[in-house]
Amino acid sequence: MQNRSAVALLIAVLSFWPFPAEAQKNKELAGKCLTCHKQVSPGLYQQWYESSHAVHQVTCIDCHGADKRDIDAFSHNGAQIAVLVTPKDCGVCHAKERDQVGGSHHARAGQILESEDAYLAHVTAGHPVAITGCEACHGANVRIDKNSPNKLSPLSWPNSGIGRINPDGSLGACNACHPRHLFSRAQARQPQSCSKCHLGPDHPQKEVYEESKHGNSYATAIETMNLHSDRWVVGQDYYAAPTCATCHMSATAEQPVTHDVGTRLSYSLRPAISKRQDNWQQKRQAMKQVCSACHRSGFIDGHYAQFDATVALYDEKFAKPATELMTLIRKRQLLEKPASFANDIEWTYWEIWHHEGRRARHGVSMMGPDYTWWHGLYEVAQHFYFKFLPQAMELQDPEVDAWIDRLLAEPEHRWMEEQTEVLRKQIRDGKVQAIYRDLFPQKP
Ligand code: HEC
Ligand code: HEC
Ligand code: HEC
Ligand code: HEC
Ligand code: HEC
Ligand code: HEC
Ligand code: HEC
Ligand code: HEC
Numbered sequence: 001m002q003n004r005s006a007v008a009l010l011i012a013v014l015s016f017w018p019f020p021a022e023a024q025k026n027k028e029l030a031g032k033c034l035t036c037h038k039q040v041s042p043g044l045y046q047q048w049y050e051s052s053h054a055v056h057q058v059t060c061i062d063c064h065g066a067d068k069r070d071i072d073a074f075s076h077n078g079a080q081i082a083v084l085v086t087p088k089d090c091g092v093c094h095a096k097e098r099d100q101v102g103g104s105h106h107a108r109a110g111q112i113l114e115s116e117d118a119y120l121a122h123v124t125a126g127h128p129v130a131i132t133g134c135e136a137c138h139g140a141n142v143r144i145d146k147n148s149p150n151k152l153s154p155l156s157w158p159n160s161g162i163g164r165i166n167p168d169g170s171l172g173a174c175n176a177c178h179p180r181h182l183f184s185r186a187q188a189r190q191p192q193s194c195s196k197c198h199l200g201p202d203h204p205q206k207e208v209y210e211e212s213k214h215g216n217s218y219a220t221a222i223e224t225m226n227l228h229s230d231r232w233v234v235g236q237d238y239y240a241a242p243t244c245a246t247c248h249m250s251a252t253a254e255q256p257v258t259h260d261v262g263t264r265l266s267y268s269l270r271p272a273i274s275k276r277q278d279n280w281q282q283k284r285q286a287m288k289q290v291c292s293a294c295h296r297s298g299f300i301d302g303h304y305a306q307f308d309a310t311v312a313l314y315d316e317k318f319a320k321p322a323t324e325l326m327t328l329i330r331k332r333q334l335l336e337k338p339a340s341f342a343n344d345i346e347w348t349y350w351e352i353w354h355h356e357g358r359r360a361r362h363g364v365s366m367m368g369p370d371y372t373w374w375h376g377l378y379e380v381a382q383h384f385y386f387k388f389l390p391q392a393m394e395l396q397d398p399e400v401d402a403w404i405d406r407l408l409a410e411p412e413h414r415w416m417e418e419q420t421e422v423l424r425k426q427i428r429d430g431k432v433q434a435i436y437r438d439l440f441p442q443k444p
Contacts, residue, residue: 026061026065029061029078029079030059030060030061030062032077032078033059033060033061033064033077033079034059034060036077037060044180044181047180047181047182048060048181048182050182051181051182051183051184052183052184053181053183058093061079061081063085063089063090064081064082064083064085065079065080065081066080066081066082067080068080070082070168071144071151071167071168072084072144072150072151072152072167073151074149074150074151082151083150083151083152083157084142084152084157084166084167084168085174085175086164086166086168086170086172086173087101087102087166087170087171087172087173087174088166088168088169088170089168090174091170096259097174097259098170100258100259100260101171101172101174101259101260102170102171102172103260104259104260104261104262105261105262106162106163106172106176106261107163107171107172108163108171109137109138109139109161109162109163110135110138110139110140110141110161110162110163110164110165110171111163111165112134112138116340116350117134117354118130118134119340119341120341120350121133121134123339123341124341131155131156135156135159135161136159136160136161137161137162137196137197138161138162138163139159139161139162139163139164139165139171139172139173140156140157140159140161140164140165141156141165142156142157142159142164142165142166142167143155143156143167144167159173160173160175160176161173161176162176162197164176176196176197177193177194178193179193185228185232186227186228188245189225189227189232189243189245189246189250190227190243190245191206191209191210191215191218191243191244193244193245194206194244194245198244201355201359202354202355202358202359203270203358203362204359204362204363204371204375205244205362205366207368207371208362208363208366208367208368208371209244209366209368211368211369211370211371212366212367212368213367214241214242214366214367215241216241217240217241218240218241218242218243221240221241224238224240225238225240225241225243226238231251232250232251233250233251233252233253234246234250234251234252234253234290234293234294235252235253235293235294236253236293239293239294242290242294246290247264247287247290248261248264249261252289252290252293253293254289255286255289255290262277262283263283263286264283264284264286264287264290265277265283265287266280266281266283266284266287267280267311267361267365269311269358269361269362269365270358271353272319272322272323272353272354272357273315273319273320273323273353274311274314274315274319274361284304288300288304291303303367305440305441306364307364307365308439308440308441309436309439309440309441310360310361310364310372310377311361311364311365312439313377313436313439314357314360314361314377314380316439317412317413318352318357318380318381318384319352319353319357321407322349322352322353322384322388323349323353324403325388325392325400325403325404325407326345326346326349328399328400328403329345329392329395329397329400332397332399332400334395334397334400344391345388345391345392348383348387348388348391349388351383352380352383352384352388355379356375356376356377356379356380356383357376357380359371359375359376359379360372360373360375360376360377360380361376363375363376364376385416389404392404411435412435412436415432
């Protein structure tokens with residue numbers, strides 16, 4: 001390969017080229033890093049050797065070289081280096097990506113200590129799993145340990161969490177999506193690069209994608225996806241299927257690549273009750289423009305009409321009542337134990353919104369029918385009617401009971417008291433469906 005012989009030449013040149021004194025010293029050092037690490041860590045060396053950084057003569061010291069005053073710098077074989085290579089370091093050459101990552105929700109993902117999730121992990125499980133669980137995805141606050149040979153505390157490094165809080169003040173870890181030392185676009189364009197974090201019971205985007213027609217089409221046509229192309233415009237450089245990157249980050253005929261994954265989202269589907277993003281219409285328009293490389297507007301609008309209705313169904317029928325009832329129970333101080341999560345019903349409420357309700361919403365947003373229903377609203381409904389409400393009734397409080405009676409008299413909850421045959425007939429006649437008419441956007 002032409003590129004590879006260029007790299008071999010570079011290494012030779014680095015060792016012998018007559019540069020001005022300072023530059024000369026750096027080039028010599030750069031050559032030494034490569035020569036020695038080729039022996040001591042051949043796998044790592046080979047990853048770098050295959051990378052586009054090697055082709056462009058970006059070597060170990062360009063990324064790991066440090067100033068003596070850096071809090072994580074240490075002396076290593078005649079050079080000052082640091083192990084951490086943060087967005088600030090990459091940003092010396094990739095300023096646009098640094099700024100976009102810095103402005104995104106991803107960069108804030110490390111600030112979770114005050115969340116309910118963190119409370120739950122600390123009290124019910126324990127500290128080590130907050131490090132190896134939560135922080136491995138969200139990012140640790142990387143702490144300095146003066147006695148550690150590489151200055152980093154083993155309690156907070158290794159870590160490549162998406163919102164890592166770095167000692168230099170920058171937020172994130174570029175290698176969350178661009179594994180070292182290949183640092184490649186082609187890798188990041190594939191769904192696996194998001195799948196360490198975006199999966200599982202509370203945000204199964206990987207599973208939803210895999211079961212969708214998009215995921216099916218991708219898996220059966222990867223070789224046509226042109227992943228190694230410099231230019232990767234949907235509909236022009238590839239067309240078989242969209243990946244996570246296509247919809248959330250990559251270029252279209254009208255939009256450039258963005259490293260802010262929030263720019264095309266109209267909702268936040270994470271909280272108990274869904275929220276619209278600021279400027280949501282504009283963000284939705286940006287996403288629809290991605291779809292338009294492969295679909296026409298009637299189809300795309302149809303998807304959003306069904307998506308909106310399902311989100312509204314979850315919010316209106318289950319999330320809002322469940323949240324209101326939980327608030328009433330807390331206000332009336334009916335829970336037996338004082339600590340949050342020390343009572344069964346709190347877990348039930350939590351799982352309804354944090355697991356099942358998110359699964360339903362994530363399923364419908366990305367066309368995964370199994371997550372929308374069987375792993376989603378089916379479980380929401382079962383646990384709402386047969387766990388949550390019964391646990392609330394066990395509290396034997398007249399105000400709570402009256403609240404539940406009122407709820408169960410509403411049209412969408414009244415089914416329990418009807419005869420099955422009557423309900424079946426009402427389904428055939430469209431009367432049961434009509435209860436949910438208002439959830440769909442009304443066409444003039
Ligand atoms: C003479 C051989 C040699 C040279 C030259 C050398 N290294 Fe190393 N380096 C090592 C060895 C051996 C280790 C592993 C140390 C250990 O495991 O404790 C290491 C470890 C490292 C680490 C990880 C430190 C840690 O604690 O995780 C980094 C980063 C690193 N080297 C970068 C560099 C850079 C950049 C250069 C060039 C400026 C360089 N090395 C030059 C041999 C070398
Ligand atoms: C494009 C920037 C870049 C270049 C070039 C680069 N590294 Fe790294 N390296 C990183 C990043 C990023 C990490 C992960 C550190 C972090 O999490 O911040 C890392 C981590 C390491 C580690 C510690 C992790 C481990 O797996 O033990 C070693 C050792 C290391 N690099 C050595 C090298 C050597 C040797 C070279 C040259 C062959 C090199 N690096 C070239 C960016 C770079
Ligand atoms: C497998 C990786 C992973 C683990 C482990 C994990 N999270 Fe998350 N977390 C995520 C992802 C991905 C999201 C975003 C989901 C989405 O947008 O659909 C998220 C969302 C959140 C949110 C919501 C943030 C918001 O803006 O609404 C909080 C809070 C949170 N996680 C805290 C935690 C805590 C605390 C732990 C440990 C108890 C934890 N997470 C464990 C990946 C993880
Ligand atoms: C959420 C995952 C993710 C993170 C985090 C991420 N990247 Fe990327 N990056 C991608 C994807 C996906 C592409 C490919 C976009 C395309 O061409 O379709 C990419 C492309 C790039 C490119 C090529 C740019 C181009 O327009 O061709 C550079 C350079 C880059 N990233 C640098 C960085 C730097 C620096 C950071 C940290 C500040 C970073 N990335 C963090 C996913 C990520
Ligand atoms: C000294 C400058 C320099 C530093 C520091 C640097 N890069 Fe690069 N990077 C380049 C150059 C030059 C290229 C090749 C030209 C291009 O694609 O922009 C490149 C290309 C890339 C690409 C595209 C590779 C592909 O698939 O073709 C990614 C991704 C990337 N860099 C990520 C990073 C990350 C992440 C860091 C920090 C860990 C980093 N870079 C640090 C100079 C640098
Ligand atoms: C066909 C395009 C498409 C693909 C492919 C796709 N998404 Fe999405 N994604 C969407 C849409 C549409 C939404 C909802 C947008 C909105 O809020 O309006 C969404 C929402 C999200 C959200 C926000 C969830 C929340 O809690 O608000 C995350 C996180 C996400 N996607 C991650 C991923 C990941 C990871 C993959 C790949 C495994 C992926 N997406 C694949 C289109 C896509
Ligand atoms: C190392 C873990 C990790 C990786 C890898 C990762 N994410 Fe995320 N992502 C998160 C976490 C954690 C959050 C939630 C942040 C929060 O709310 O605080 C998140 C949030 C998001 C959101 C919601 C953003 C918003 O503004 O609300 C989208 C969309 C998203 N990620 C897409 C992606 C895509 C696409 C990829 C792959 C190209 C990816 N992520 C890779 C951890 C990750
Ligand atoms: C790169 C092309 C491409 C892009 C971009 C794309 N899709 Fe698709 N989409 C497909 C293909 C191919 C199918 C499978 C068609 C079939 O069922 O015959 C599909 C199917 C669908 C389906 C039908 C699902 C089913 O189970 O029948 C929906 C809905 C959909 N896409 C919506 C969207 C939305 C919304 C976007 C943008 C957020 C989008 N698509 C972006 C290629 C794409």
